[in-house]
Amino acid sequence: MTKSTLMEKYPLLSLEIAKSNTECKNTTEVLEYFKNKIDTDAIAKYIATFNHYEHTQSLGEEGTVDSAIVDAQNIIFCFGKNLSNPLMLGVRPRSIAVVEYEDKFIVSFMEAPMAPMSEKMEMWVKQLAKD
Numbered sequence: 312m313t314k315s316t317l318m319e320k321y322p323l324l325s326l327e328i329a330k331s332n333t334e335c336k337n338t339t340e341v342l343e344y345f346k347n348k349i350d351t352d353a354i355a356k357y358i359a360t361f362n363h364y365e366h367t368q369s370l371g372e373e374g375t376v377d378s379a380i381v382d383a384q385n386i387i388f389c390f391g392k393n394l395s396n397p398l399m400l401g402v403r404p405r406s407i408a409v410v411e412y413e414d415k416f417i418v419s420f421m422e423a424p425m426a427p428m429s430e431k432m433e434m435w436v437k438q439l440a441k442d
Contacts, residue, residue, distance in 0.1 A: 312433055314422075324433055325419035328440045338382040338411045341418070341439065345407055348435045349388045358387040358404055382411040390428045399424070407432060 312324050335341045342360055349355040364383040367374040376383070389404035402424050410417045418436050423429040 312437065322422035323419050324422060324429070324436070325417060326436050326440070328416045328418065330414055330416065332441050333416070333439055334441070335416070335439065338384055338409050338416070341409045341411075341416055342384060342386050344439060345386045345409075345435065349386070352431070354390050354392050356389050358389060361385045361387060361406075363408075379412055380410060381413060382409075384409055390423065390425070390431075405432065407436070 312326050315323050315325065317323050330336070333341075335344060346357060346360075349357045362384050364376060364380065367376050367383075385406045385408050387404055387406045391399070391403050394400075405420065405423060405428070407418060407420045410419075416439075418439065420432050420436070423432065
């Protein structure tokens with residue numbers, strides 16, 4: 312996993328996975344993998360899947376998609392198990408992004424405020440790869 316800071320303020324974790332290094336053949340299968348992880352987790356709750364690629368393409372001249380990108384979607388879910396601070400809602404829900412290229416996937420997510428939740432998402436992403 313690579314940890315980086317996007318635009319000097321967003322802490323991201325990402326992993327590039329060659330298609331030859333995963334059982335998943337396309338973005339849909341990767342999203343199904345994550346949906347299963349969310350559905351079987353004691354705390355996580357699935358919210359939605361957002362097709363970012365389709366949305367951006369639908370904007371016509373206003374939308375730009377790198378020609379090398381085959382698909383780009385987010386799976387949106389929440390780990391929230393308490394509401395002791397109303398400002399915590401500002402950093403929820405969580406999202407895992409899947410960008411598909413011809414030969415690889417780039418999977419990324421923003422680091423969660425609670426370390427155990429970030430560690431869980433990191434484990435899910437790493438388990439997507441065969442090795």
